[in-house]
Amino acid sequence: MTTSRRKFIKISALGLGGVAASTSALNMFGANTYLDKLVKQNVAGEFNKTATYCEVCFWKCAAWAYTNDEGEIIKIKGNETDPHCYGRLCPRGTGGVGMYNDEDRLKTPLIRTTVDGKQTFRKASWKEALDLIASKMTAIKSKYGAESFALLKHGSPGSHLEHLFKAYGSDTIAEPAYAQCRGPRETGFELTLGSWIGSPEPTDIRDTKCLVLIGSHIGENMHNSQVQEMSDAIDNNATIITVDPRLSTAASKSQHWLAIKPATDIALLLAWMHVIIEEKLYDKAYIEKYGYGFKELKEHVKDLTPEWAYGITTIKPEKIRETARLMAAAAPSVIVHPGRHVVWYGDDSQRERAIAMLNGLLGSWGKRGGFYFKEKVDLPKFPHPAYPKPKWGWEEIGAKYPYAEMGITSELIKSSIPGEDDEHPIKAWIIAGTNLINTVPKREMILKAMDAVEFIAVVDTMPMEITGYADVVLPECTYLERYDGIRNAAKRTPSLALRQPVAKPKYDSKPAWWMCKQLGERLGLHDYFQYDDFEDIIKWQLEQVGSSLEEMKRLGVKKFERKTPLYMEDGEDFEFGTNSGKIEFYSDDLASNGFDPIPVYTAHPEPPQGFYRLNYGRAPMHTFSRTTNNPNLFALKSENKLWVNPKIARIIGLKNDQLVWLQNQDGIDSTFSIKVRVTERIRYDSVYMYHGFGHTNKKLSRAFGKGESDTLMMSKIPVDPLMGGTALRGNFVKILTEDPHKNSKV
């Protein structure tokens, strides 16, 4: 994005000798034969185009993949009828072809072996690799119980493996997308408004009059329809208010950028509620009908004035009042956005609850321009016998976090370390579609756990860092080469989307569903895998909803009629999904569990002298560490930089593109150097970098050693006591101008 033209183009030193001198015969563009070729390739006649949905990120946009006569994929475009992308993919979706073409992909199954005392991988046949995994699954089950085999997963391969694990008898399953990402908002909204947010978010941005973003980077996180709708909101002159210590892209599009001091958001939220209540800007009838504990909230925020918040947040009182009034004026067409990656300081569920309460006061839940009610297609599951009931699983492992509703990856990792959790000993892992090393903080803990477990298998398309720790590596083919489950995502309009093979799998890679069936058959679980091809499942499911594979191949996306209303009627008898059936401004449930029934502002540690808070976020053309080696996307952004405020740069003596190293508060040094980017877009008490860079696996020929990993610098991790979320924004780094490893290098 900051690509300068001069740098991007590497002018070649090619001489003139090779230039073709002949002029072609007359054609459509005179002598421009290359334009004729493009007409043939892209615009004239019929193309081979195949319907799919994207998996470069997890927004799952439906797309058409174009193939040439040789069957190679040449480009991917959005499906015009798809409510996830409206015919326009994001850079990652457009660049998905690079995922297919990446020559660094995992090519064959690999098995760890020892040669001359040195550990290495050897190529293996599928039969050998699958036999080995099945034998380990059998051995672990008879020795410890199936519960001791854990699945750590993300995305489509994860859902196939989840079925295998549940059939095998293990519910010891977790994904970093919960406790390392979205979990707190689901807890906060569930406790307050009685509903998860889920993905895609049911934010009615298209029709909103006021969008409030709190540390949410729409436009840098390219969740497609949401980005498109924010653009519509700009066209509609909606008010955008962004709270962020960094001038994010979204902040730059906002009429009001509140450059908040990091870690003080709850104080701002409480002060906003104070203004709305004290100035009686809330909808009285609405609160009377749907609210629970409003009186307690009023009492709670009575003294939490904008003046009080000013001292904490550094946001001027008049600005707090002005923005609160703007929200109220727009109500109920106002969205205080829950955000997506929300594990920040350890009180994140409470911050999310404050956000949900503010939406409650503004009456935006179930309202046009606020939050709509999403609906999905009632799509039956392919029948299989009931899963056996495990003795314990993710729920028992995370029991000390009463509001956890999914497995907590970091707790599963901890239970894998002997002595940490003897009641739930984990002895083996399968990791699918998540580069654990770069998604979960506390690297030391992960390494310790991996050292302790008896067996690790990894399913991935790329040689990520995590594959280096595996005993067996299974190369998965990309989303462009396989069937996966039908996309049935809840949105304004229920719709189904098809993913099918666009091209044959490259190398000796295979789809995850196939691996799972193979393992299932070996484990005597045939009854759970009663199909030859995943296509059989898709066909059966589509028949149940009056469609067919043929129809879906033709359409790509099929829309269905809604069965429930999109919005709430004014004054409707509506029951919220909370204990009281109302919007809970006060939570008896939290109080009974010993937690704050109404969110409270707590001061968090601040960087000591010479240290800066490490903030991180997304580059719009990348999805974490999974895309940094993608040739098309690498060409757009090949490394991350350390954003430093000019004042700090002056004090330390830093210049643009100077190489620096980082050291965190616990003495952890960065592996690689990172270039400095001096910019006024960042506060003087923080530094910022894109997440997903600093790959240490040399098999990633492009991305290896480019930039640095923010996750590596995260070792001090407060945990959300409600749901176990691991807070990632409380680490502080020192900027080193000399290589801390120089004395250890030979």
Added chain:
Amino acid sequence: MRYAMVIDTLKCVGCSDCVVACQTENNVPMGYCRDWVTETVDGTYPNVELELKSERCNHCDNAPCVRCCPTGASHIVEGGVVLVTHDECIGCGACIEACPYDARYQHPEGGYVDKCTFCHHRLEKGQNPACVEVCPTKCMYFGDLDDPTSEVSSLLQTRKHKVLAPEAGTSPNVYYLIK
């Protein structure tokens, strides 16, 4: 017919989708590009303005690249689109130096000079350039400035706008909508 592109900087998020879409549409070699994104930051924290925008060949009415081309490979066609005839280009690089927008590069294999064509092959079929079609913020508009009722004409009539390097006197046909 006078083709023009209008880009709304208030909506562009700088995601570079236009760059990838161009690469796959026009077979642009890896590591090169016909369009690119720039970022301009003004002010002092916390009073900072950020402008993101997608840039490319400006298809100038008064195009220095066409004037300086020794073989006539760089030329202007119907609608004001500046094209390079690859077969006539000797790769001398004069146009690369002459272009105030740095919009041209030498093809690493062919040796000829290449750049944005406004997706001329698509215009012929009534389609918009690939970058305009893909943009997830819908910040890019394309059309005919000779038609006063076109979207591009009405945007330029109603919105504040600028062109790049006006001092170069090139009469560019890519416009940027600004605050």
